[in-house]
Amino acid sequence: MGFLSEFKKFAVKGNVIDLAVGVVIGAAFGGVTKSLVDDVIMPPLGLLISRVDFSQLKLVLKEAVVENGTVVEQAVSINYGNFIQAVVNFMIIAFAIFLLVRTINRMREQEAAKPAPPVNKQEVLLAEIRDILKNDDSVNTPAPKQV
CATH class of the missing domain: 1.20.5 (Single alpha-helices involved in coiled-coils or other helix-helix interfaces)
Structure with a gap:
């Protein structure tokens, strides 16, 4: 291929x-x-x-250096507010997915719990006879030859 x-x-x-x-x-x-x-x-x-505003929460480790109104060196900070925001986003997404999967599983369970259609008694008897004949060795083995 x-x-x-x-x-x-x-x-x-x-x-x-x-x-x-x-x-x-x-x-x-x-x-x-x-x-x-x-x-x-x-x-x-x-x-x-x-x-x-969670996205504005941060712990400043080093302030920004500003000269003549221009930022020369950016501030160094731990932006834990962004982390909190990401955790909240994750929890909401996880909860929404959980509800979706739960709903789908319940629909599948309802579908599986539906009763099977009624079976014709004659078909059941014929199936039993077929299985008996299939498993009966005397039917499948040839008769011994007479001399």
Whole structure:
């Protein structure tokens, strides 16, 4: 098999396409979730904790050097507010994915719990006879030859 045909076979497999679709949808879902966190959840949360903007929280290790209104050397800081924001984003995304998977699992359980369609008694009897004949050695072995 040539290299190109092998690559084509790999690229059109269902798993690769499913993965690509998942990545695209995941990226879009990440944008929606980021907007939910940044625009809906964080403003009231910041208001509750004295108008603190998490992204601005930081521990300055070394102040910036400014000469004549120009920053000569950037400040060195630990931006723990960005970390808090990322943790909040992660928790919301994880919770949303949990709810989605939980819903899908419940739908699958409901589908599996549906009763099987009624079976025709005649079909059951015929299946039992077939199984008995299949397992009966006296039927499958030829009769001994008479001399």
